[in-house]
Amino acid sequence: MSFLFWNRTQEEASEGEDIMTLKLHVALLTTGLMSLAYLAAPAVADEWDKMSTFQFNQPVEVPGHVLMPGTYVFKLADSQSDRSIVEIFHQDHRGMDHIVTTAMAIPAYRVNTPDRTILTFEERQSNAPQAVNRWFYPGDNYGVQFLYAKSERVESASNVTATPAPAAAPAPVAPAPPAAVAEAAPQPPAPQQPPVIAQNEPPAAPSVTEPNANREVPQELPKTASEFPFDLTLGLLMLSAGTGVLALTRLRRND
Amino acid sequence: MSVRAWRWTGSALGLVLILGGAIILGWCFRMRHEASVAQKRARQSLVKPPAVHAPTPPLVARQPHRGDVIAELLIPRLRLSTMVFEGDDAGILKLGAGHIPGTGLPAAGGNIAIAAHRDTFFRPLRKIRPHDIIALKTKTGITRFAVRDIEIVRPSDVQVLAVAPGRDLTLVTCYPFYYIGSAPKRFIVHAGRIAG
Numbered sequence: 001m002s003f004l005f006w007n008r009t010q011e012e013a014s015e016g017e018d019i020m021t022l023k024l025h026v027a028l029l030t031t032g033l034m035s036l037a038y039l040a041a042p043a044v045a046d047e048w049d050k051m052s053t054f055q056f057n058q059p060v061e062v063p064g065h066v067l068m069p070g071t072y073v074f075k076l077a078d079s080q081s082d083r084s085i086v087e088i089f090h091q092d093h094r095g096m097d098h099i100v101t102t103a104m105a106i107p108a109y110r111v112n113t114p115d116r117t118i119l120t121f122e123e124r125q126s127n128a129p130q131a132v133n134r135w136f137y138p139g140d141n142y143g144v145q146f147l148y149a150k151s152e153r154v155e156s157a158s159n160v161t162a163t164p165a166p167a168a169a170p171a172p173v174a175p176a177p178p179a180a181v182a183e184a185a186p187q188p189p190a191p192q193q194p195p196v197i198a199q200n201e202p203p204a205a206p207s208v209t210e211p212n213a214n215r216e217v218p219q220e221l222p223k224t225a226s227e228f229p230f231d232l233t234l235g236l237l238m239l240s241a242g243t244g245v246l247a248l249t250r251l252r253r254n255d
Numbered sequence: 256m257s258v259r260a261w262r263w264t265g266s267a268l269g270l271v272l273i274l275g276g277a278i279i280l281g282w283c284f285r286m287r288h289e290a291s292v293a294q295k296r297a298r299q300s301l302v303k304p305p306a307v308h309a310p311t312p313p314l315v316a317r318q319p320h321r322g323d324v325i326a327e328l329l330i331p332r333l334r335l336s337t338m339v340f341e342g343d344d345a346g347i348l349k350l351g352a353g354h355i356p357g358t359g360l361p362a363a364g365g366n367i368a369i370a371a372h373r374d375t376f377f378r379p380l381r382k383i384r385p386h387d388i389i390a391l392k393t394k395t396g397i398t399r400f401a402v403r404d405i406e407i408v409r410p411s412d413v414q415v416l417a418v419a420p421g422r423d424l425t426l427v428t429c430y431p432f433y434y435i436g437s438a439p440k441r442f443i444v445h446a447g448r449i450a451g
Contacts, residue, residue, distance in 0.1 A: 109300040111293060111322035111340060111350055120320065134320075141296065221410045221441045222343035222355060224429040226372040228283060230436075235279030242272025249265035 050137040051075040052117045053091070059129040060121070062088060063103045063146050066129050073097055074135060076144075083107070084144050086135070105144035108134045113141050122148075286349060290375070293350035297324045297338035301394060322347065325354045326361050327392040328369060333379035339391075343370050352376050355427070358416050361393045366418045370427040373438065377428040380444065389424060389446050400424045400446035407440050415443045423448040 055071050070090060077085035084105045089097035114136045121130040136143035301324055319325060319341040326339045343353040352371035359365025371377040389400040403421055407430050415425060424446040429438035 107300060109297065109322075109324050110320070111347065142300070218343070218355065218357065218413060218416075219411075221408070221413060221415070221427055222348070222353065222370040223345070223410075223437060224348060224370050224372050224377065224427065224441075225434070225436065225438050226349070226374055228286060228372070229374045231279055232283050235276045235283060238272045238276030238279065240276075242269045242274075242276055244269075245265055245272060246269030249262055249269060 049075040049078065050140070052119075052135070052137060054117075054119060061124070061129045061131040061148075062101060063105075063148055065101045067100065072100070077102065086144055086146070103146055105135075105146050108136070108143045108145035110136060110141055110143065114138055118143070290350050293340075294338050297340065297351065298327065300324050301327055301338075301392065319354070319360070321356075325393070328352055329390040329392060330379070330383065330387060331390070332387050333382055335377075335379045337371060337376040339369055348372055355416060358425075359418070359423070361391050361398055362395065364423070366416060366422050366425055367391070368416045368425045368427060373429040373432050373442065377426070378432070380426065380428055380442065381432045383444055388449075389426075389444075391424070399449050401449045403445045403447050405445070406443045408443055409439075410441055412441070415441075415445075421445075421447040 052074050053071060054074065056067060057069050059066050059068055061067070065088075067088070067090075073089040073091055075087055075089070076083055077087050079085055084107055086103045086105055088100045088103065090100050091097055116138050118134070118136040120133045120135075122133040124131055131148060132146055134143055134145045321342040321344075323341040324338060325341055327336065328339050329336050338351045339354050340347050340351050341354050341356065343355045347353040348371060352369050354360070355368040355370055358368035361367060373380070383402060383405065385402050385404065387402045389402065391398045391400070400423055406415070408415055415427075422445050426444040426446070428442050430440040430442035431438060432442070
């Protein structure tokens with residue numbers, strides 16, 4: 001009896017330990033999931049507003065403004081109906097964001113899905129700052145394209161556009177690497193190759209300059225024969241040949 | 256070789272052929288699917304209304320970048336409809352028709368040259384005739400062209416892309432249409448802009 005009692009007590013104790021362990025596991029799992037959800041939340045917000053940080057080491061133009069060298073945050077306005085309103089913030093040396101401008105844009109599309117943020121520039125005259133042309137968020141084929149009025153372009157060329165100074169002392173700008181995620185749309189009378197002026201922050205991978213559209217007429221007409229029909233025929237032939245060989249083997253086996 | 260070895264070899268060969276064929280067919284369907292998705296997305300981007308409503312000053316026309324959506328090309332009689340992207344390399348031509356860089360643009364005029372594969376997007380082009388109507392649909396509107404003449408040239412004859420009176424749109428594809436491998440000639444369709 002005492003043996004039985006002892007045994008039962010031991011079983012009960014063991015059961016209790018199992019329940020405790022289970023509870024601990026559940027608690028740990030819940031905490032882990034909550035932490036994960038908490039950590040994932042900012043990422044979701046970034047996905048929604050496409051927040052991207054850029055560091056410019058020379059003035060660049062956005063519609064209606066010229067951004068002085070410094071760190072800027074681009075993000076889409078929190079609007080369900082219009083995903084083409086871009087808010088641009090200046091980040092001061094304390095890491096605080098101050099809104100500089102809100103720019104209207106139009107949707108842009110690119111075939112190749114970017115694996116990092118891409119900011120393209122339109123070249124202007126040598127004495128005028130480059131204008132931000134298009135902005136793509138990593139993993140999204142849809143981006144935005146900034147629009148400039150003709151008059152605005154002329155004004156910027158003669159350096160009369162309003163130049164708001166940064167709200168605080170400009171953050172120390174790290175020297176830009178020799179190449180950055182920037183592509184410049186060439187204009188026919190391009191006076192000189194401008195230095196690359198923007199980069200993601202922090203620079204994640206060795207950046208690649210996107211190939212510019214070749215404005216010269218090609219030396220040869222493009223090759224317009226795809227391998228699709230050949231591949232399709234080859235695939236079908238292989239499939240039927242394989243089926244035939246298998247059927248033949250089975251027939252021989254039955255013999 | 257014993258009977259058992261023959262059977263084993265036959266079964267293995269059959270399975271390898273079936274697997275290889277299935278992989279190639281899968282690859283083909285994947286290519287078609289990618290092209291279909293790119294066409295759909297490009298079409299959507301073309302019909303999306305611009306965020307800026309009625310801008311007062313005229314907007315500056317920009318040179319497009321590789322992969323940008325240029326227009327939708329339509330030939331109603333041939334039931335041909337394909338999206339045109341900027342660029343004429345293999346990657347672009349897999350997804351749709353490609354605008355040959357350096358040639359005219361719908362917004363800017365000149366001789367707009369568009370190329371596409373003869374065995375996919377431009378397959379119906381073999382039935383094109385003079386006076387057929389070609390339409391280019393862009394964000395700003397629809398421009399119509401009428402086929403003036405058709406010619407077969409060598410790949411090096413790039414003068415077909417030159418600006419000339421009555422040549423506002425040039426379509427390029429490979430010729431002959433039924434040919435295995437890289438075709439030796441190019442099929443050229445010249446069209447002129449028409450009103451309406």
